[in-house]
Amino acid sequence: MAGVMEEARGPAPAPRQRAIALWKPVRFGLGGWATIVIAALYFFAPLVITGVFSLWEGRSRYGFAAYRGLLADGEMWSSLLLSFRLSIETIALGLVLLLPAMIFVHLRAPRLRPLFEFISALPFVVPAIALVAGLTALYTGPDWLIGTPNYLVIPYFFLALPYAYRALDVGLSALDLRTLTEAGQSLGASWPQILFRVVLPNLVSAMLGAILLTLAIVMGEFTFANILLFRTFAVYITDVGQSAVTEAAALTLLSFAITWGAMLGVLATGRGRTAQVGGAH
Amino acid sequence: MAAFLLLPTLVLLVQAFSGPHGPTLEWVRTLGSYRYRTAFRNSVLLSAWSAILGLAAGLAIAHAVLRPGAPRGLRTLATSFAAVAANFAGVPLAFAFIATLGTLGLLTTALRSAGIDIYAAGFSLYSVSGLTIVYAYFQVPLMLIVIMPALEGLKREWREAASNLGASSWQYWRHVAFPVLLPSLLAAFVLLFGNAFSAYATPYALTSGNIGLLPIEISNLLSGNVTLAPQVAAALAAGMVAVMAVVLAIYALANRRASRWRG
Numbered sequence: 001m002a003g004v005m006e007e008a009r010g011p012a013p014a015p016r017q018r019a020i021a022l023w024k025p026v027r028f029g030l031g032g033w034a035t036i037v038i039a040a041l042y043f044f045a046p047l048v049i050t051g052v053f054s055l056w057e058g059r060s061r062y063g064f065a066a067y068r069g070l071l072a073d074g075e076m077w078s079s080l081l082l083s084f085r086l087s088i089e090t091i092a093l094g095l096v097l098l099l100p101a102m103i104f105v106h107l108r109a110p111r112l113r114p115l116f117e118f119i120s121a122l123p124f125v126v127p128a129i130a131l132v133a134g135l136t137a138l139y140t141g142p143d144w145l146i147g148t149p150n151y152l153v154i155p156y157f158f159l160a161l162p163y164a165y166r167a168l169d170v171g172l173s174a175l176d177l178r179t180l181t182e183a184g185q186s187l188g189a190s191w192p193q194i195l196f197r198v199v200l201p202n203l204v205s206a207m208l209g210a211i212l213l214t215l216a217i218v219m220g221e222f223t224f225a226n227i228l229l230f231r232t233f234a235v236y237i238t239d240v241g242q243s244a245v246t247e248a249a250a251l252t253l254l255s256f257a258i259t260w261g262a263m264l265g266v267l268a269t270g271r272g273r274t275a276q277v278g279g280a281h
Numbered sequence: 282m283a284a285f286l287l288l289p290t291l292v293l294l295v296q297a298f299s300g301p302h303g304p305t306l307e308w309v310r311t312l313g314s315y316r317y318r319t320a321f322r323n324s325v326l327l328s329a330w331s332a333i334l335g336l337a338a339g340l341a342i343a344h345a346v347l348r349p350g351a352p353r354g355l356r357t358l359a360t361s362f363a364a365v366a367a368n369f370a371g372v373p374l375a376f377a378f379i380a381t382l383g384t385l386g387l388l389t390t391a392l393r394s395a396g397i398d399i400y401a402a403g404f405s406l407y408s409v410s411g412l413t414i415v416y417a418y419f420q421v422p423l424m425l426i427v428i429m430p431a432l433e434g435l436k437r438e439w440r441e442a443a444s445n446l447g448a449s450s451w452q453y454w455r456h457v458a459f460p461v462l463l464p465s466l467l468a469a470f471v472l473l474f475g476n477a478f479s480a481y482a483t484p485y486a487l488t489s490g491n492i493g494l495l496p497i498e499i500s501n502l503l504s505g506n507v508t509l510a511p512q513v514a515a516a517l518a519a520g521m522v523a524v525m526a527v528v529l530a531i532y533a534l535a536n537r538r539a540s541r542w543r544g
Contacts, residue, residue, distance in 0.1 A: 029348070029350070031345070032345040032348050032350075032351060035341050035342055035344075035345040036342070036345055036346070036355070039338070039342050039421075042417075042418075043362065043366060043418070043422075045381060045388070046377040046378055046380070046381045046418070047377065049377075049380055049381045049386070049387045049388060050376070050377045050380045050381070052387060053380040053387060124475060125475075125522065125525045125526065125529065126289075126290055126522055126525075127475075127478060127479030127481075127496065127518075127521050127522070127525065128479055128481060129479065129481050129495075129496040129499050129500060129518065129521070130290070130293065130479075130499070130518035130519070130521050130522055131289055131290070132503070133289075133293060133499055133503060133514050133515060133517075133518040134288075134289025134290055134292050134293045134515075134518065135289050136503060137289070137292050137293065137515060138288060138289050138292045216368050217368075220368070220369075220371070220372075220373070220482075222371055222372050222481070222482035222485070222486075223481045223482060223496075223500075226482075226485070226500070227500055227503050227504060229504075234371070234372045234373075234482065237372045237373060237376070237486075238372050238485075238486050241372070241375075241376050241379075241486065242489070245376075245379075245380070248376045249376060249377075249380050251373065251376075252373035252374075252376045252377050252380075253373075255369075255372075255373040256365070256369060256373060256377075259365055259368050259369055260365045262368075263361070263364040263365045263368055264361065264365075266364065267360070267361050267364060
């Protein structure tokens with residue numbers, strides 16, 4: 001692509017060159033700079049101000065009191081751990097259910113792919129708040145299921161489904177699964193061997209993408225946890241925010257750092273350098 | 282899948298239409314009350330405006346970033362930041378904006394000491410227009426992520442061909458680039474609309490549940506802040522699903538028209 005463009009710009013007839021030069025100043029231009037500066041102001045100002053705010057100790061004193069207070073707060077750790085545990089469980093459920101099904105569809109039933117794609121997009125049509133209304137109406141028991149935070153893993157699986165599906169689908173489509181499995185079979189490998197020693201190693205980056213996206217979504221999820229009355233990290237931040245604003249600002253930055261870490265991981269592992277989007281607003 | 286996604290949705294529908302003595306329209310009729318009409322209107326307006334704002338700003342930023350001559354590294358910076366910001370979940374985002382533009386936010390107080398009182402001028406972070414500004418924080422990056430590949434798909438040759446035929450920059454955008462981008466823009470709008478429509482954590486944390494939006498009203502009903510039957514919550518939720526279904530149906534129709542001429 002780039003080579004073609006260079007060629008097109010090189011030894012071109014004079015009038016054409018002039019036309020291009022008229023329209024496409026190679027300079028970045030005032031408009032470009034203005035757009036970038038305004039965007040940077042809008043996107044960085046809240047972060048910087050939140051940072052300043054989290055260091056505020058009343059009047060004109062600044063320091064790390066908010067952070068020290070948080071580190072000593074046992075509830076922060078328990079809620080953070082709960083959110084982390086839920087993301088691990090959601091990731092496990094997603095990989096166990098989704099991955100085999102997707103490998104099967106890609107390998108044996110490509111005609112089912114549109115159906116799969118449709119199903120994976122469904123959680124997008126049903127807003128989380130509507131889904132939680134349906135769930136509370138439908139399931140009032142058994143207690144061992146809905147009484148523990150593990151119940152959240154089920155709705156979280158659906159919340160993460162569209163994003164995990166897309167990440168895995170990109171990875172699987174980039175592989176020539178059929179050739180790989182046939183090569184494995186002709187070398188005498190059994191199915192588990194093919195799966196664990198041929199297919200999965202080739203999917204590592206796609207799986208990592210799906211895992212980190214799910215992590216980012218579950219760590220920030222608030223809707224289900226709040227309505228179903230479980231104290232996850234996001235619920236804890238909200239509670240803190242009603243009484244202690246500087247601590248809430250510190251937590252905000254921490255949460256941003258978690259998202260940042262997960263997304264940098266996705267970008268670093270992603271094959272196509274394409275960013276992905278979660279849905280925990 | 283069926284048990285935890287389709288069944289709850291169906292139950293919502295059934296619940297929304299059933300009373301103690303068989304099928305009823307009673308619950309649906311309560312949606313016509315002033316309170317819920319406002320919630321519907323606010324939700325749809327907020328989603329539509331923030332989607333339009335996201336669409337315009339995202340397109341402008343993507344255009345600037347992809348411009349030849351843009352500083353090196355700008356693109357990587359923009360995509361990676363967009364990935365983070367688009368995923369920056371609701372509650373922390375709300376707090377970041379309260380610290381910035383809330384009644385006692387640093388920017389608000391700084392402006393006030395400079396003689397500009399934005400709250401006296403009618404602005405409020407906790408209103409629909411304030412929420413639109415907050416929503417832009419995740420809508421614009423989302424737009425950036427979805428529209429960049431489409432913008433990159435515009436071939437330089439088309440532009441050159443248009444200029445050879447004497448088209449101005451405006452004419453190129455109007456007759457070439459815009460029609461090519463239209464399906465992507467439509468899809469992006471639907472994505473952004475849905476994203477804002479189901480947003481719950483952000484408005485909840487911003488207003489502590491005191492703003493007339495559909496997700497907030499549903500949660501108030503579910504957690505018993507308002508003494509009313511859960512059937513109303515079901516009817517509201519069913520209404521949300523219906524709005525999303527209508528938006529997607531319009532999208533499907535428009536998309537078919539928009540992409541018809543492409544072979």
